[in-house]
Amino acid sequence: MNINITFPDKSVKEYPLNISPLEIAESISSGLVRQVITAKINDKLVDLNNKIMEDASIELYKFDSKEGQEIYWHSTAHLLAQAVKELFPDIKVAIGPAIENGFYYDFDKEIPFTDDDLVKIEEKMKELSKQNLEYERKEISREDAIKIFSEIKEDYKVELLEEIPEGETISLYSQENFTDLCRGPHLPHTGKIKAIKLLKTSGAYWRGDEKNKMLQRIYGISFPSNKELKKYLHDLEEAKKRDHRKIGKELDLYSISDDIGAGLVLWHPNGGMMRSIIEDFWKEQHFKNGYQIVYSPHIGKSELWETSGHLEFFTENMYQPIAVDEQEYYLKPMNCPFHIKIYNSQKRSYRELPLRWAEMGTVYRYEKSGALHGLMRVRGFTQDDAHIICTPQQLDEEIEKVLIFSLEMLKAFGFKDFQIKLSTMPEKAVGKKEDWDKATESLRKALEKYEIKYRLDEGAGAFYGPKIDIDIKDALNRAWQCSTIQFDFNLPTRFNMTYIGADNNPHPPFMIHRALLGSIERFFGTLIEYHAGNFPLWLCPIQVKVIPISEHYEEYAEKVNNQLKENGIRSEVDHKNEKIGYKIREAEIQKIPYMFIVGEKEKDSQTVSVRRHLKGDLGSFKLDEIISKIQEEISEKI
Numbered sequence: 001m002n003i004n005i006t007f008p009d010k011s012v013k014e015y016p017l018n019i020s021p022l023e024i025a026e027s028i029s030s031g032l033v034r035q036v037i038t039a040k041i042n043d044k045l046v047d048l049n050n051k052i053m054e055d056a057s058i059e060l061y062k063f064d065s066k067e068g069q070e071i072y073w074h075s076t077a078h079l080l081a082q083a084v085k086e087l088f089p090d091i092k093v094a095i096g097p098a099i100e101n102g103f104y105y106d107f108d109k110e111i112p113f114t115d116d117d118l119v120k121i122e123e124k125m126k127e128l129s130k131q132n133l134e135y136e137r138k139e140i141s142r143e144d145a146i147k148i149f150s151e152i153k154e155d156y157k158v159e160l161l162e163e164i165p166e167g168e169t170i171s172l173y174s175q176e177n178f179t180d181l182c183r184g185p186h187l188p189h190t191g192k193i194k195a196i197k198l199l200k201t202s203g204a205y206w207r208g209d210e211k212n213k214m215l216q217r218i219y220g221i222s223f224p225s226n227k228e229l230k231k232y233l234h235d236l237e238e239a240k241k242r243d244h245r246k247i248g249k250e251l252d253l254y255s256i257s258d259d260i261g262a263g264l265v266l267w268h269p270n271g272g273m274m275r276s277i278i279e280d281f282w283k284e285q286h287f288k289n290g291y292q293i294v295y296s297p298h299i300g301k302s303e304l305w306e307t308s309g310h311l312e313f314f315t316e317n318m319y320q321p322i323a324v325d326e327q328e329y330y331l332k333p334m335n336c337p338f339h340i341k342i343y344n345s346q347k348r349s350y351r352e353l354p355l356r357w358a359e360m361g362t363v364y365r366y367e368k369s370g371a372l373h374g375l376m377r378v379r380g381f382t383q384d385d386a387h388i389i390c391t392p393q394q395l396d397e398e399i400e401k402v403l404i405f406s407l408e409m410l411k412a413f414g415f416k417d418f419q420i421k422l423s424t425m426p427e428k429a430v431g432k433k434e435d436w437d438k439a440t441e442s443l444r445k446a447l448e449k450y451e452i453k454y455r456l457d458e459g460a461g462a463f464y465g466p467k468i469d470i471d472i473k474d475a476l477n478r479a480w481q482c483s484t485i486q487f488d489f490n491l492p493t494r495f496n497m498t499y500i501g502a503d504n505n506p507h508p509p510f511m512i513h514r515a516l517l518g519s520i521e522r523f524f525g526t527l528i529e530y531h532a533g534n535f536p537l538w539l540c541p542i543q544v545k546v547i548p549i550s551e552h553y554e555e556y557a558e559k560v561n562n563q564l565k566e567n568g569i570r571s572e573v574d575h576k577n578e579k580i581g582y583k584i585r586e587a588e589i590q591k592i593p594y595m596f597i598v599g600e601k602e603k604d605s606q607t608v609s610v611r612r613h614l615k616g617d618l619g620s621f622k623l624d625e626i627i628s629k630i631q632e633e634i635s636e637k638i
Contacts, residue, residue, distance in 0.1 A: 006057040015052075022048040022188065025060055035224070036060050037068035037192075038185050045071070047137055047185040063224050073098035075135060075187040076125075076196065076222040080105045082178035083124035084218075087117075093180070094156040094206060094215055101232075102221035106204055108156070109216045118198045118218070125196050132191035133175040137184055145170040145181065156206070157181045195229035196222045199236075208370060235476045242476075244528035245374040251533055251590060254375065254524075263372045263379030265521055273541035273570070275520065279360060281412070282384060282517070289405050291356040291386060296338030298362060302328040307494055308337045317365045335361035335385040336488070336513065340495045343389060348499040353509065354390035354398055360520070361385050375525030382520040388512040391499070392438065395510055399446045399485070402514050406470055406483040407452075409516045412637050413527060414536050415482075417473040420452060423460040430464055431489025439487040439510065440466040464490035472530065480526040486513040533591050534614065538634045544571035545587045546608075549580050549599035556603040560596060560623060567627050569634075588613060594630065 001017045005024065015024060021039030025032045025048070038045055040059040041052060045067060052058075061068040077096035084091055084107060096105030107113075113121075140148075142164055149157040160181060161170065173182045175190060187193070198220040206212035223229045240246070248254050253271035256264065267275055283293065302321060305311045310318065314333060321328035332338070339357050348355075362382045371377050390398050407418070422443055425436045443466060447454050454468075461467055465487030471479040488511050491497075498506035517523040527535070537543055544564055548557040557573045564571040574583050580597070587595050596608040602620070610618040610626055621629075 003052065004055045005052070006055075008059050017053065018051045020049050020051055021046065021058060021060065024058060032060065035062045037063055037065075037187065038071045040067070045185050047135070048188045050185075070098045071185055072187065072193070072224075073103040073222060074182075075190075076193050076220065077103040077105050078135070078173060078175065078178070078180050078182070078186065079125050079128060079190055079193060079196075080121065080198075080218060080220060081107075081180060082175060083121050083128060085178055086128075087120060087124055092154055092156060095160075096180075102199070102219060104217050104219045106206070106215040106217045108213070112203070112216050113201045113218060118201065121218070122196060122198045122220075125193075125198075128176075129190045129193045129196070131176075132189045134189045135186040136174045137186075138172045138174065139169050140172065142166060142168050142170050145172065148172075148179070149181070192224065193222050194224050195226045196220065197229060197233065205370065208368060210369070238476055239478070239529075242529040242532045243374075244376075244525040247528050247533040248375070248525075253528070256374075256378075261379070262369055263367055263377070265375065265378055265380070270541040271524070274535070274539055275524065277539055278517075278520070278524075282360070282409075285405075285409060285412075286358050286386070289356075289401065291358045294339060294342055294357045294359050296335055296342075296359060296361055297332075298364075299329045299331055300337065302330060304337050304341075305330050308334075308491060309494060310334070310337075317367075319364055319366055331364040332361075333363055333365045335359055335363065335383060336387065336491055337495070339385075339387045340491060340497060340511075343497060344495060348509075350391055350499050350501050350507075353499060354388055354394050356386060356388050358384070358386035375521040375528075378519075378521050381522070384515055384517045384520065386514045386516075388514060389497070389509045390512075391501075391507075392510060395438065395442045396445060398512065399442045400449065402485055402512065403446045403452070403468065404450065406485065406514075406516050410470070410472060410482060413539070414531060414637075415472040419471040419473055419479050420447070420454040421457050421460075421469045421471075422447065422454050423457045423462075423467050423469065425461055425466060426459045426463060428463055429461070429489075430493070435489055435510075436466060439489075443468050443485070443487075462486065464488050472526070474530045480530070482518050482523065482526065483516050484514070484518065487511070488513055535591070536637055537593050537630070538637050540591075540593055541570065542572055542590075542592050543569050543630065543634070544594040544596055545590075545592045546571060546573045546596045546598065547580065547583045547587065548573070549597065551577070553598050553600070553603055557598050560598060560608060563623060564627065567631065569627065569630055584611065594626075596626075 002014045003017055004012050005015050006012050021041065022033065025036045036048065038061050039048060041050065042056050063069060063072055074097060077098065081093050081096055085093065088109065092108040094106035094108060096103060142161060146158055146161045149161065170181065171183055172179050173184055173186055198218055200219050202217050203214045204217040206215055221232060223232065251270060252268050254268055255266045256262070257266060260266065286293070299322065302311065310333060318333050319331045321330055342357070343355070360382050362380060364380050367377055367379055388398050388402065424440055429436065467484055467486040469481065470483035471481050473479055492508055492511045497509055497511065499509050501507045546557045546561045548554045554573065554575065561571050561573045576583065584595060591613055593613050595611040597611065598608055602608055607620045607622055608626060610621050612618050
C-alpha cells in the first residue's frame, strides 16, 4: 500500500506506507541525508525515523533553519547531560533546553564546575558523539515515568512529572545508558554533532525562583562543522569587545549602583549628553512628521490599571502599590492608558483625526534579578511611545507614514540592515475578525508598496492586534529589537474610545501603538554595541579634543576651542601635564573622533594639525576649513 507525500512546492510523490522522513530524504539525495535534522509532518515536528502512516505534507529542515538549530542544540544538551552523569554519577539533572544561541543544562551540584571540569566534560561529549549513539524515543504512562525517575533518584524530573495530569502519555529519550524526560524530537544519533564548545558556567535557581535551590548551569554551543564553530567563537570574541557594559564603563557613559537598585540606570555626563542629543533629534523629527508631544505622570490609581487589564494580566511585572490618601497607586508599566485618558477628556470628531501623540515616558517594570542585563533589560526605562488614533479610512496612509518614519529614524543612527516581521492574529484574540483583517492588510500593503522585504509570522501577533517588528542587524549578524508598529483592539474597547463620524454617530477609532527606538536604555545599549563605541560624529559627546603640545600653547588651544564651540561643535582642551603621545593615545581610547594638535607651527600659521580616530594623521588645516568639513559631516549624520 502506498501513500501520497506533499512537498512544500506543492508537488506530490507516492511512497510506501510506513516510510520515514529520513528515507524520503534518501530518495532525494545523499547530500540531504547528511544535512537533514528534523521533519515537519502535517505541521508537527517529528524525529527523522518517525513512521508515516497516511497521506501527509512534509517539510525537511537543515541546520540553517530555526527548527533545525533548536533540535540540534537540544540534542546536544542531552549529550552534555549524559557526559556529566558519566563523569559525576551522583549529580542530579534538572532541565536542558535549546536557547537562542546554543543550549544549557542545569545540574544539582554543591560545588560549582571548574574550568578543568568543562574541559573534561567537553572531551567526553566528543567521545560519545563519535560513538553514533541513537536517540531512542519511548512513550510510557506518567505513572511509569515517575517510577523510573524515582528509582534513579532524579528528583527534579519527578517534580516535573507530578505536575502533569494523570493519564497523560510521557515521552522519554535515551542514548545508551542515559534517559531524559523530553517531548522531542531529536537528532537520529549523536554522530551528527560534529563540533562542540562548552562556553561557561553560572549559578541558576531551580525554575528561576530565588526561593528554590541554586543549581549549576553549563552553557554550550555546537555545529555540524568545525568551520561554523570557529566563526561563531570569533564572532563571540568580537561581541565581547563590543559589550555595551564594557564600553559604557570605558567611555564613562552610565552606571548601575547596588546602592540605588538593580536595573536602575545612572546616566553620566557623557551618556547624558548623548541621550539629550538623541531626544532632541527625536522631538525635532516628530514635530516634522505631524506629532504632538504629551506628558503623563509616573503613577496612576489602581482603578486605571484595573480598567486597562494590567492588574489582571500584568501584575507580576508591576511594582507593589503605593498607599496615598487611602487609595492605591501603581508605578506605571506603560504609557498607553494615560494617552487614552487625554483622548477621552473631551468628545472627538472625525474632523480632528488622525491624532498622533508621542511621549518620552519613563515606565517601571519588575524584572527578576537573573533577567537583568546592563541596559538591555532594566527595571526603569524610558519608551519613545506614540499612539496614532485614526478612522478606518485613514488607516493605510497612517501605516505607510509610520513605517517610513521608523526606517528613516533608524538609518539616521547609522543602521543599515533590517530584519522585518509581520505577525498576524493568534488563536486567542480580542476584537472583530474584520478589524484584524483590515489592520493586517494595512501593514502588509505598506510593506509591499515600498518593496520592503519581510517575514510573515502567522499567529504570532499579540492577543490585542497584529504588528510589524523592525530589528536591526549588526556586523556580527546579530538582530536587535527596535521599532514596533502595533495595533490595539483591546484598550480602545476597555476605555470606550469613540469619535463622532460624519453620520453624527459614535464610532470606535483604530489605535496604533508605535515605538521607533523602543526603550531608550536598550536602544542606547544597541547603539554602543552596533558601533563598538565608535559613534557617528553627530552623536559623540565630545567631537573634538584640542591637544596642546605643551603648556606654552594652551592659550592658542583655548582660542581654537572657543571657535569650535561658537560653531556648534562639542570640544574640550586636554590640559593634562603629559607627553603628546600619551594624550593622543588617551583620546583614541576614548574614541573621540577628531584631535586637533597645536604647537608653535600651528600657532604661527593659525592652523591645526588634525588626526581622525582610527584613521590617523589627516594633515594641517586652516581652522575655518576644518570646521566647515566637520559641520558638513555632522549635518549629514555620517
